[in-house]
Every structure is written in C-alpha cells, then in structure tokens.
Amino acid sequence: MSRSKLPPIVTLLYTHNPFYLISACLFAYGLKLLFRSGNSAVLFAPGTVGYMEPWGLLASLAGVTSLMAVTAILVVRLGRVWEDARSLVLIVLLMLLAISVSLDEIMTLLSDQDISRRHLLLMFGLGSSFAVVVSELLVRGLKISLPWAYRLPLHLFLLLFFLWPAGLLTELTGFTADQTRWMTAAFPSAAGLIGLFLIPAVRRTSEVVRHNGTPWRWPWFPWTPFVFLAAAVVFRSYSLTMSYDAVQYHTHFWDTSFSLYMLVPFLMAMLLILLEIGITERMPRLVNGVLMTAPLLLLVAYPWWVPWRRLPSYQNFTYLVVSEIASPVFIALMGLLVFYVWAWVRGLRRAELGIVAMLLTAVFIGPRTFGFATWMPSWGNLQSWPLVVLGLWQLIVVSGSRRSVNALMSLGAFAAMVVIHGRQFSVPASVISLTHVHVPLLVVILTGIIGRDELAHRFRWAGAPLITLTTIALLSQVARRHVSPTVLLIHIPAGIVLAVSLAKLLKEPLYHVIALLHGCFAGFVAVTGGIVAFFRLSLPEGAKPVILAVVSFGAAVLISTLKSGLLRRIRLFRLRRSRARSVE
Incomplete structure (x- = not known):
C-alpha cells in the first residue's frame, strides 16, 4: 500500500515517527520507578522518597541514551533516514538533560547519607564526561561537519548542566544556604556567558555550515540543537532551585527563590546572538524585531508577576537581591543599555533611539526602585546621572555631525538635570x-x-x-x-x-x-x-x-x-x- 492511500493519522505517524520519543520518556519514567524504594504514591511528601540506587539508575539512563545515539547513527549510515535521525539527536539531548536532573535528586539523597566527597565528585565527573563523549561521538558518527566554533559552546552547555550542581552541594563547597541560593540564581547568567561564545561562529556567516553533511540548510542546522538547549537552560534553572534550594516541610512546596528575572541575563545573551545573526546575514526584519522587542525584558524582570510572589522564601531572596545588588528591573535596564550600545557600535543607527530610551527610563528607575514605585516615580527618586551621560554622549555626537536633533537631546538632557536638581535640593x-x-x-x-x-x-x-x-x-x-x-x-x-x-x-x-x-x-x-x-x-x-x-x-x-x-x-x-x- 502506498503512503498516499494511508489514513492521515497513519501518514503523520509514519512521517514524523514519534515512537522514539515515546520510548525514551517511558524508559526514563519506568527506570526511576524501578530504582526508587519506599512509598512513591505521593511524591515529595515527608518520608515518601526513599533510597535510590544511584549507579544502577545512572547506568540504565546512560544505556538508553547510548541506544538512542547508536540508533541515530545506524539509521543514517544504513538507511539515510535523516528525519528520524534528527528526532533521535534531540532525544539524546533530552536524555542527557534527564540524567543531569536525576543526578540532582541522587546527589541530594547521597549527601544526606554522608557519602564521601570523592564518591560525589566521581559521579559528577562521569556524568559530564559521558555527556561530552556521547555528543562528540554522535557528531562524528553521523559524519556531520560542525565547526568547533559551534561545537565548543555545545559541549560547554552540557558541562554546565552536569557540573554546576557540584558547586551547590555544601558537602563539596562548604557554602552556606544563602551562598548556595546565590549560586543557584547565577546559573542562567553562566549559561548566558556560554551563549556569547556563539558570536564568533555567527560572524563567520552561514557559509561555514553550508556543506554540513546533512540535508538541512541554515538555520535549521546548526541552530535546532541550540534552541533545544536554550529551552533546557530555562527548565534547568527552575529544576536547580527545586533540588538545591530546599525548604522546610511545613512550608509550601513551590516556595523557592526561582523567578523569571533570573533568566534575564540569559535572554539578553540570546537577543545579542539574534542581533548578530541579523547583522551578519543581512536580515533587517530580524534586526528590527530584536531591537523592538528587547525592552520587553523589563516586564520579565519585574519580580511580582509570578503566582508564587507571596511565598516567604521567594520574597526574602528578592528583597536580598535588591539590598545586595540592585532592583531586578534596574539590572535589566542596564543590560538593555549595554545591548543597545553594542548595536550602535555595530553600525545600527536605529539603536540610538534605544540608548536614549533606556537612559531616560533610568531617570525614573534606580537601583533601589522596587515594587509599585517602579511604575509610579516621584521627584525625590529621580536620578540625574543618566541625563549627564545622555547629554555628554549627544554632545560628542553633535560635535561631528552638527545634527540639530542631537543638539536638542544634549541640551534638553542638561536642562532636565537642572530642573531635577532644583526640585530635589533646597533651591529658592x-x-x-x-x-x-x-x-x-x-x-x-x-x-x-x-x-x-x-x-x-x-x-x-x-x-x-x-x-x-x-x-x-x-x-x-x-x-x-x-x-x-x-x-x-x-x-x-x-x-x-x-x-x-x-x-x-x-x-x-x-x-x-x-x-x-x-x-x-x-x-x-x-x-x-x-x-x-x-x-x-x-x-x-x-x-x-x-x-x-x-x-x-x-x-x-x-x-x-x-x-x-x-x-x-x-x-x-x-x-x-x-x-x-x-x-x-
């Protein structure tokens, strides 16, 4: 029977073949149940999570991951079924993420049983080594031409998933609970720094991956795995707080320090990569879209959108961030200012409007601007330093261009600064x-x-x-x-x-x-x-x-x-x- 005569649902299943994904999910779920002892009818309640055999579970998950990787290589080498191979590659990444998350639970349980530091470090080392080896063998086995400018960030992301939790175990680092909470919150920022390693690859243009050994063209290759990893960073940021930012059993289970504002540095790095792609590949729509949507990060940085905003651990850590560093909205604002300056240096004249907008917004939003005061500023909270920066910057620009718009912005900034100082100080x-x-x-x-x-x-x-x-x-x-x-x-x-x-x-x-x-x-x-x-x-x-x-x-x-x-x-x-x- 030809495929055209098959029912649509059968054709859909035959074409996209979701059974690899179903198999991997069932493997992961079933293996965790097999290696978990104790009553698991009500998960995460007191006394329900018993001892989990670590080596058996990790070996089983690693075996499933290896099976998926070998299958991907075979379906390409023997049948050239690249569509199924693409699904299998993403499933391998999903299984590596599942192993790293499983390690979190295993490590917290083992640390409670006074397992030696050497034992814990061995498990972290084996997990990270396995992730890098599998990904590298997959690239080589599929005969994919992936430059090291892309391959290095890929391996760094996998190492981050496996090794960052090692810094969260007090048995290994000696950190206090507050220091561990800070390390957990810094995970998305570390992921953002790794993401910036992709900029050299982007600037080499899409020509370097034109002949990549696969039937997929740019941007499907090589950006599909990185989009998956970006989603994994968001999930991993949340899962780390659930595993290492532990709360007492008498509090709410969802009461952790996790908030959307923690993701702002990572999202900022992603916007920077998209901007570089738009500039390098000459995609003006993408550039304009990135420049216009970037200010939405200010809404993401506002701490009180989340449903769990009233829970004590979340509130305490948010207040600590404001007192020790600055308001999350102000941090996002400074990041956007750097983003638009970068775009302006890269030759985008439209980014000048973004710089002006961020500096003017910084007049109303300061390091300690918090809560509803973010949207309802008063004269006493206004800042003059952004006006000084704006005035000097436009003065430098107008000295060469002699454009009246730049002169107006420079003089207007200094004039507004004079007015603000007159309001804030005891001037007659x-x-x-x-x-x-x-x-x-x-x-x-x-x-x-x-x-x-x-x-x-x-x-x-x-x-x-x-x-x-x-x-x-x-x-x-x-x-x-x-x-x-x-x-x-x-x-x-x-x-x-x-x-x-x-x-x-x-x-x-x-x-x-x-x-x-x-x-x-x-x-x-x-x-x-x-x-x-x-x-x-x-x-x-x-x-x-x-x-x-x-x-x-x-x-x-x-x-x-x-x-x-x-x-x-x-x-x-x-x-x-x-x-x-x-x-x-």
Whole structure:
C-alpha cells in the first residue's frame, strides 16, 4: 500500500515517527520507578522518597541514551533516514538533560547519607564526561561537519548542566544556604556567558555550515540543537532551585527563590546572538524585531508577576537581591543599555533611539526602585546621572555631525538635570521659577546655533518669538509674586541685547523686529514708570512744572533739529571724511 492511500493519522505517524520519543520518556519514567524504594504514591511528601540506587539508575539512563545515539547513527549510515535521525539527536539531548536532573535528586539523597566527597565528585565527573563523549561521538558518527566554533559552546552547555550542581552541594563547597541560593540564581547568567561564545561562529556567516553533511540548510542546522538547549537552560534553572534550594516541610512546596528575572541575563545573551545573526546575514526584519522587542525584558524582570510572589522564601531572596545588588528591573535596564550600545557600535543607527530610551527610563528607575514605585516615580527618586551621560554622549555626537536633533537631546538632557536638581535640593522658589521660564529659550536658541540642517533653521526662527513668550511668562511670574520686579527690569534690556546679537549672528531679520518690539515696550515701561515716579516725588511747589517745561523745551529742540536735516548733514560729512582718508 502506498503512503498516499494511508489514513492521515497513519501518514503523520509514519512521517514524523514519534515512537522514539515515546520510548525514551517511558524508559526514563519506568527506570526511576524501578530504582526508587519506599512509598512513591505521593511524591515529595515527608518520608515518601526513599533510597535510590544511584549507579544502577545512572547506568540504565546512560544505556538508553547510548541506544538512542547508536540508533541515530545506524539509521543514517544504513538507511539515510535523516528525519528520524534528527528526532533521535534531540532525544539524546533530552536524555542527557534527564540524567543531569536525576543526578540532582541522587546527589541530594547521597549527601544526606554522608557519602564521601570523592564518591560525589566521581559521579559528577562521569556524568559530564559521558555527556561530552556521547555528543562528540554522535557528531562524528553521523559524519556531520560542525565547526568547533559551534561545537565548543555545545559541549560547554552540557558541562554546565552536569557540573554546576557540584558547586551547590555544601558537602563539596562548604557554602552556606544563602551562598548556595546565590549560586543557584547565577546559573542562567553562566549559561548566558556560554551563549556569547556563539558570536564568533555567527560572524563567520552561514557559509561555514553550508556543506554540513546533512540535508538541512541554515538555520535549521546548526541552530535546532541550540534552541533545544536554550529551552533546557530555562527548565534547568527552575529544576536547580527545586533540588538545591530546599525548604522546610511545613512550608509550601513551590516556595523557592526561582523567578523569571533570573533568566534575564540569559535572554539578553540570546537577543545579542539574534542581533548578530541579523547583522551578519543581512536580515533587517530580524534586526528590527530584536531591537523592538528587547525592552520587553523589563516586564520579565519585574519580580511580582509570578503566582508564587507571596511565598516567604521567594520574597526574602528578592528583597536580598535588591539590598545586595540592585532592583531586578534596574539590572535589566542596564543590560538593555549595554545591548543597545553594542548595536550602535555595530553600525545600527536605529539603536540610538534605544540608548536614549533606556537612559531616560533610568531617570525614573534606580537601583533601589522596587515594587509599585517602579511604575509610579516621584521627584525625590529621580536620578540625574543618566541625563549627564545622555547629554555628554549627544554632545560628542553633535560635535561631528552638527545634527540639530542631537543638539536638542544634549541640551534638553542638561536642562532636565537642572530642573531635577532644583526640585530635589533646597533651591529658592524664585530661582526655580526663573529656571523654568528661561530653560526652553536657551535650549531652542542654542540648538539653532549648533545645528546645520533644516530643523536647526526652524529653531532659529522659533527662537525670536520665544524671547517675547519668555518675557510674557516672566510677567506672569511677577504678577504672582514668584519673582521680584527687579528681575523683569533686568530681563527686558537683556532680551533686547540678545535679540540684536542673534540678528547679527544668525542673519535672521525677525530678531530685529523682536528687538524693536521689546525696545518699544521698554520705552513704554520706562516712560510710564518715569511719569508715575515723577508725580510721586516730593518736590518744592513749582519745581515739577519747571522740570516739565525743561523736558518739553528739549523735545521741541530735538524736533526742530530733525526737521532741519542737521543730523543728516552731519552723517554725510562724516561719510565724506572717512572716504577721503581711505583714498589718502
């Protein structure tokens, strides 16, 4: 009977052949039951887990793993059935993970029975050696061309699964319970460091694995085993806390130190690898996707999403992380900042937006920002150092590019830092009001001066009316008695001088108009103020009319002089004289 005439379910089973996986799972489950003594009806309750024969169980699991590896080699060597071989390779990795997890339980039981350190180290050494030997024989037996740039991280991951628990046994290390908990939490970070060893392989491009001895193309080869190992790291991180972060029997069984924020360093390394793949293989969609989704790690780092957040061991360790290191959200934020800086150094201009976003977020989220305060910051918790970094970085960038956007971000960062410091320290209210009024004007004018693009020209044009708006805002502050009127008397002539200077510097006629308007306003204020002050003066009777007569006479003489053209003749005389001197 041909495959086309078979029922769909039979065709599916025939094509994908899940029975290897079913067999491996049944082997692992049955062997653990066979080698476990005592009542196992209710697992993990007091007195139910008895002595487990370690060597027999490990030898049996190793035998099943070897059987699967040999079968994979035979189905390829004899029948070229690569689809079944792929399943068998993943099953071998699954069995190695199962052996490492079984070692956790065995080691904790043996350590309770005062087994010698040599015995424990021997079991760790045999387990790790077996994992590396099986994986290497599998690669060689299948005649797969896997460069060492990929093979070395593969072996390091397997060694990590087997050897990291050795550092968690107090019988071997002498660590306290708290130190063991820290080591358990550091497992994903160690896995992330190993993952970074894949970056040199990625930069060699997919051409190095084009002719790999298998029918699979990149990225299915060689990334399928590493995706499986990445999922295994997540599971192993949880299983280690279940095995070595033991709790008393009167507490909740799920009460461990494990949290999703522990996975952030590993996930960060995975994002970095994906970014390198996108850059090296010229996959802009992948690059954009990684850059856009990376900030989601801030949500993963928030400790209070998990259902077991109210359990005591979890809470105690989370508070310890915050007090000894920093808030998990802040740690993730700093990691994202490094990630975007790396992307920017690699030539991705879009990563600049990520750097700015992370620095601005760091203004609100500090090392001790915790709980709901993460999403509801206050003035007292704001940090100024990210603004300093942002301002200096953009200042360096704008010195070479002269882009007004960079100038605006640099000046805006320094301006925001000034405002934050004014809020946090005991600065007089009048000074704060003056700062708030003048900071926008300075930012706009300096951006227009520094920039050399079209946006900078618009900032130059906007600076002129902003001088007037600043004066109006200052008038409102004087009316509310937040600022002394003396400041206004200084501000008006200073605004005229600024407008005239900018008109000459920027060649913008609008600044001349603003200077004229401010001059008229200053004259009006001076005349009005002078008249009011004059009539409030206490002078002898008859003195005020005499003074007014003198002023009126002076005005009349000035008008007559203007009518006579004397000023014009004087100007022409000086012009002729200067020309004569230039000729001589």
